[in-house]
Amino acid sequence: MNIAFSTLLLFFLLLPGIFYRRFYYSEEFSKQYFRETFFGIFISTFIPSLLFQAIWLLFAKSVQYEVDLKMVFHLISATADAATFQNIEQNLIPILGYNLSMLISASILGRLSKNIVRMQKWDRKYKHFRFQNAWHYILKGEFFDFPRANITLEKDTVEDIEFVFVDALVELDDIAIIYDGILVDYELNKTGGLEHISLKNVQRRFIHINSLQPPIDKDETLYPIQGHIMVLKYSELKNVNFSYYTLERDEDVLTPRLVQ
Amino acid sequence: MKKIWQRTISFRNSDSPLTSKRVRIILSHPKDAEKLASAVRALRRDDTDNSTFTLSTAAKKAIEKEKQRISA
Numbered sequence: 001m002n003i004a005f006s007t008l009l010l011f012f013l014l015l016p017g018i019f020y021r022r023f024y025y026s027e028e029f030s031k032q033y034f035r036e037t038f039f040g041i042f043i044s045t046f047i048p049s050l051l052f053q054a055i056w057l058l059f060a061k062s063v064q065y066e067v068d069l070k071m072v073f074h075l076i077s078a079t080a081d082a083a084t085f086q087n088i089e090q091n092l093i094p095i096l097g098y099n100l101s102m103l104i105s106a107s108i109l110g111r112l113s114k115n116i117v118r119m120q121k122w123d124r125k126y127k128h129f130r131f132q133n134a135w136h137y138i139l140k141g142e143f144f145d146f147p148r149a150n151i152t153l154e155k156d157t158v159e160d161i162e163f164v165f166v167d168a169l170v171e172l173d174d175i176a177i178i179y180d181g182i183l184v185d186y187e188l189n190k191t192g193g194l195e196h197i198s199l200k201n202v203q204r205r206f207i208h209i210n211s212l213q214p215p216i217d218k219d220e221t222l223y224p225i226q227g228h229i230m231v232l233k234y235s236e237l238k239n240v241n242f243s244y245y246t247l248e249r250d251e252d253v254l255t256p257r258l259v260q
Numbered sequence: 261m262k263k264i265w266q267r268t269i270s271f272r273n274s275d276s277p278l279t280s281k282r283v284r285i286i287l288s289h290p291k292d293a294e295k296l297a298s299a300v301r302a303l304r305r306d307d308t309d310n311s312t313f314t315l316s317t318a319a320k321k322a323i324e325k326e327k328q329r330i331s332a
Contacts, residue, residue, distance in 0.1 A: 140267075158267075200293060254299075254312065255311060255313075
């Protein structure tokens with residue numbers, strides 16, 4: 001019995017919290033799982049673990065199944081004797097079932113908690129619930145629902161936004177290029193920043209930075225770019241402008257309109 | 261039929277999509293996607309004559325099919 005085993009056991013006891021956290025920060029918010037401070041991760045893992053362990057302990061007691069805490073303490077403090085291991089060997093299946101059910105429940109509860117927060121829009125209404133994925137809220141237009149947002153939608157809702165039109169400025173020496181198109185995808189990097197954006201039906205427009213004269217014919221500077229999607233690396237963009245549109249339908253005719 | 265044009269999130273899928281189902285279908289049809297982008301650009305130039313568009317028969321059918329799938 002050594003310290004490494006005790007550490008491993010402590011880690012095992014923290015697993016319910018780790019699983020809960022992993023499934024809470026999933027899908028579009030999965031990057032946040034790795035981005036918190038050690039203290040933050042410890043607290044947000046330790047507390048759920050403690051709760052799960054306590055609930056399972058009480059539940060086991062209620063179904064007449066005794067968890068020998070002394071034995072667990074002996075294992076952690078590296079003072080376990082042969083009888084302890086013999087006991088574990090004899091009760092291996094119930095011990096495995098006990099822990100497996102706890103881990104599965106922690107995962108399901110983590111996912112459920114996230115879905116409840118998202119469905120109830122608590123992450124938009126309350127800063128405490130907000131996920132650290134600022135780009136998600138910008139690109140999906142969900143920031144309109146933030147209490148501190150200076151723009152409020154009076155006629156439409158965030159759900160009415162049907163697509164986002166993007167203008168992205170790229171600078172090359174004394175030439176600036178504006179790409180515009182419909183946003184179809186984006187990717188975040190490890191730090192939660194924007195890695196790239198993907199646009200569809202892109203058009204390119206050249207602007208001479210040093211030229212004071214406006215183009216004579218603005219259409220001459222427009223170049224449609226053929227292709228399925230155009231990927232723009234965020235690190236090469238100077239500015240990005242987002243416009244949120246909905247479509248109005250009048251019989252067979254559709255008209256894009258900025259959300260209001 | 262709200263769901264075809266609203267970016268709704270469900271309990272099973274809490275990640276809202278970037279586009280509505282209707283726009284996703286439009287973008288899947290190249291000619292319609294081009295019409296949509298052109299309409300937006302026309303709207304930005306205050307060119308009201310060109311800021312509207314009609315869908316191709318294929319896109320219309322696809323939207324109808326999606327509507328039926330949702331309501332089923």
